Amino acid sequence: MSTATPSSRHWRKPPFITNPLLRWGILIGCVVYAVWALYTLPFDWARIQEGMSRAQRIFSGAFPPSFERSELLIEGLLESFKIAILATLLGLALSVPIAFMAARNIAAKPIYLLGRGLIITARSFHPVIVAILFVKAVGFGPIAGVLTLTIYSIGFVAKMLAERIEEIDWGQVEALRSSGTRYVAVLQFAVLPQIMPRQIGLAMYQLDSNLRASAVVGIVGAGGIGATLMNAFGRYDYAFALAITLVIIAVILVVEAISGRIRRNIW
Amino acid sequence: MSLTTIAVEHLSKTFGHSPVLQDVGFEIRAGERVALVGPSGSGKSTLLRHLVGLTKANRHSDSRVTVMDRCIQRRGRLARGSRAQRCRTGYIFQQFNLVGRLSVMTNVLIGRLGCMPRWRALIGRFTPEEHEMALRSLKRVGLEELAHQRANTLSGGQMQRVAIARVLMQDADIILADEPIASLDPRSAREVMDTLQRINEEDGRTIVVSLHQVDYARDYCQRAIALKHGQVYFDGPIDQLTDIRLAYLYANAELDKPHESRFPASAPTALRVAG
Numbered sequence: 001m002s003t004a005t006p007s008s009r010h011w012r013k014p015p016f017i018t019n020p021l022l023r024w025g026i027l028i029g030c031v032v033y034a035v036w037a038l039y040t041l042p043f044d045w046a047r048i049q050e051g052m053s054r055a056q057r058i059f060s061g062a063f064p065p066s067f068e069r070s071e072l073l074i075e076g077l078l079e080s081f082k083i084a085i086l087a088t089l090l091g092l093a094l095s096v097p098i099a100f101m102a103a104r105n106i107a108a109k110p111i112y113l114l115g116r117g118l119i120i121t122a123r124s125f126h127p128v129i130v131a132i133l134f135v136k137a138v139g140f141g142p143i144a145g146v147l148t149l150t151i152y153s154i155g156f157v158a159k160m161l162a163e164r165i166e167e168i169d170w171g172q173v174e175a176l177r178s179s180g181t182r183y184v185a186v187l188q189f190a191v192l193p194q195i196m197p198r199q200i201g202l203a204m205y206q207l208d209s210n211l212r213a214s215a216v217v218g219i220v221g222a223g224g225i226g227a228t229l230m231n232a233f234g235r236y237d238y239a240f241a242l243a244i245t246l247v248i249i250a251v252i253l254v255v256e257a258i259s260g261r262i263r264r265n266i267w
Numbered sequence: 268m269s270l271t272t273i274a275v276e277h278l279s280k281t282f283g284h285s286p287v288l289q290d291v292g293f294e295i296r297a298g299e300r301v302a303l304v305g306p307s308g309s310g311k312s313t314l315l316r317h318l319v320g321l322t323k324a325n326r327h328s329d330s331r332v333t334v335m336d337r338c339i340q341r342r343g344r345l346a347r348g349s350r351a352q353r354c355r356t357g358y359i360f361q362q363f364n365l366v367g368r369l370s371v372m373t374n375v376l377i378g379r380l381g382c383m384p385r386w387r388a389l390i391g392r393f394t395p396e397e398h399e400m401a402l403r404s405l406k407r408v409g410l411e412e413l414a415h416q417r418a419n420t421l422s423g424g425q426m427q428r429v430a431i432a433r434v435l436m437q438d439a440d441i442i443l444a445d446e447p448i449a450s451l452d453p454r455s456a457r458e459v460m461d462t463l464q465r466i467n468e469e470d471g472r473t474i475v476v477s478l479h480q481v482d483y484a485r486d487y488c489q490r491a492i493a494l495k496h497g498q499v500y501f502d503g504p505i506d507q508l509t510d511i512r513l514a515y516l517y518a519n520a521e522l523d524k525p526h527e528s529r530f531p532a533s534a535p536t537a538l539r540v541a542g
């Protein structure tokens with residue numbers, strides 16, 4: 001059905017949903033749902049007003065940021081770095097074999113399904129949820145952080161790498177096969193060289209992504225600068241908390257710039 | 268060892284429902300230089316791939332591929348030990364298939380991986396003798412100065428000559444080349460064909476090369492096997508592949524209908540000319 005009549009010479013954008021009844025029905029339905037949701041959720045307006053003034057107190061207390069306890073800050077930051085680097089290395093070491101398992105063109109069907117299953121499992125939970133599980137399992141501290149971010153790294157790196165392996169130039173593989181080269185040596189000399197640039201790029205990306213995530217998972221008890229931040233809040237030391245936040249932003253900007261530059265040069 | 272180097276018997280291959288090879292059979296003797304010709308889609312590449320086990324024939328056919336007295340595949344199953352046997356056969360591809368990010372030298376060296384002991388192939392450790400051999404191979408194709416250049420920076424003709432050096436490194440007794448000059452300019456094409464001819468004459472290595480340009484086949488080969496619709500249409504000395512026969516060979520090629528050839532009488536055996 002067209003909205004443009006034959007007499008009108010201007011083309012009008014056809015609506016996304018052609019049926020007007022359906023179009024208005026969906027629109028009204030959305031509005032009604034939003035109003036109903038707002039109405040039924042337990043908003044306590046009195047408490048929100050109270051909270052506003054508390055937020056104001058926090059912000060005024062936070063200025064100027066205090067770097068008095070900078071040794072704590074540096075310690076937390078270094079721990080975050082350690083967590084991120086260890087998790088990236090561990091994650092990469094596990095991602096490469098899993099990626100090979102999860103590439104349809106080089107893995108047998110059952111192994112492919114296993115590899116895909118591992119990747120889907122690693123991806124299905126947000127790192128914060130994984131971190132909560134690990135903190136429960138191995139206790140507060142950086143080990144929980146390393147384990148969490150290792151899984152986070154596998155979920156991303158193995159998936160992207162597997163997709164890259166599925167796109168390789170198959171001719172190079174056949175060239176080696178035709179000369180009787182064994183399977184593992186074919187992977188080594190025909191597949192690895194083709195995926196290497198992508199792998200290095202992914203490693204750099206994952207390192208800065210892990211650094212960011214390590215601040216978040218620290219908040220639920222998995223060590224690093226996130227834990228320091230949480231402690232500062234716990235002691236109502238808002239000036240220190242602001243200092244930590246500023247440093248986290250600065251560090252992430254710097255790391256992202258560096259890894260971005262390295263990736264650009266490799267890609 | 269018998270004189271026969273390659274023996275193909277009753278080879279049939281069907282992809283989906285389209286028969287690509289139908290009861291193909293021939294023998295090639297050691298040291299021969301054979302051109303494989305035929306219109307596009309006639310099954311030349313498929314046939315060559317069967318000779319190294321990259322493609323398996325139909326099951327339940329009576330097919331058999333033997334290379335240097337060793338069975339490669341039989342009734343559509345790869346023979347045991349065919350992997351080791353494959354390193355006696357070198358394969359050259361139309362698209363060169365060099366590992367682009369590795370150096371020319373490494374690309375030549377990896378031709379050796381198939382005949383190296385397992386652990387050494389795994390870690391990719393090549394001996395000084397192997398390095399020397401690779402340099403000699405490069406010298407034979409005239410590219411020794413480019414040994415340390417990255418493979419994806421070469422010209423097409425140079426890439427194909429590196430691929431030949433890789434086959435030399437393999438020390439293969441048989442060289443199969445699938446349209447090695449199809450993407451090359453005439454000069455590079457001549458260089459590549461000259462190199463292949465020299466290798467055949469100096470070392471006595473058997474060469475089977477599929478070609479689109481019949482002129483090259485006439486210049487460089489002694490014998491021709493012509494495929495049409497997946498059947499052997501001609502097999503004999505190249506000078507008996509006359510223009511009239513060629514015209515029939517390439518006639519109706521585009522129709523691609525194996526069963527409705529306008530020249531059904533081109534029965535494969537009828538044109539088999541005694542060598």
Ligand SMILES: Nc1ncnc2c1ncn2[C@@H]1O[C@H](COP(=O)(O)OP(=O)(O)OP(=O)(O)O)[C@@H](O)[C@H]1O
Nearest residue numbers: 282283287305306307308309310311312313314446
């Ligand atoms: N893996 C495959 N799956 C399905 N069909 C295939 C496959 N490989 C080849 N074919 C078909 O087999 C037929 C013969 O292909 P082949 O590549 O052997 O021809 P060719 O003689 O080498 O042709 P050209 O001269 O164009 O290279 C073609 O019709 C092709 O579509």
Ligand SMILES: [Mg+2]
Nearest residue numbers: 311312313446
């Ligand atoms: Mg072909």
